Amino acid sequence: MIVHLATLLAFQLLGETISRGLGLIVPGPVIGMVLLLGFFIASPRAAAAIQPTALGLLSHLSLLFVPAGVGIVGHLDQLGADGVPILLALLGSTALAIAVGALVFVGLSRLTGGAT
Template sequence: MKGTASVILHLTTILIFQLIGETLARSFGLIIPGPVLGMALLLAFFIAVPRAAASIQPTAQGLLSHLSLLFVPAGVGIVGHLDRLGTDGPAILLALAVSTALAIAVGALVFSGLSKLMGASE
């Protein structure tokens, strides 16, 4: 029973940090999404208390291994709206292609800028 209790405690810890981030983001009207802020706070907690990070890691790995289950509702939604995909499909495809290209370009520029800032040789 100790194993189950620790998994529940670890999941509760992760969710509490998400709640804290969500509360801070909404309370102060921040542009950073609450879950992202919560994840940053969780990272700071892990840096401050490395033993907690080592303890929560197996539970987090288990959660990440089943992350694909979260994409099932999106797949069901697509199947449920196939008729719209026929009419709006080209616009959706164009938006996906452009946003993906922009995300890759911005990522490359940020990486390039950070490597120059950190003094890494090319």
């Protein structure tokens, strides 16, 4: 399991190194995931070996949201003072993102000749 975690972290480090070294706008972990995907395609045995460790990490993914919850509790006074504008911004940006996503889908579907 330690070797598998080290492999995952090594690909993340490699992605960070490439991203920062070349000054790319793509985040390092994304580059690392693409490289890891290529590694898994080239070596299916490695993918099968790392799968249990990856599933274990995914099953505890909710622990990563603890810092966000602590941040919210730490700024409750700010949330109380600006709660309505924050809520409106969240609702508006969510609706806008859904609308833009739908419009892009429809546009690409028409462009490629697919059914809408």
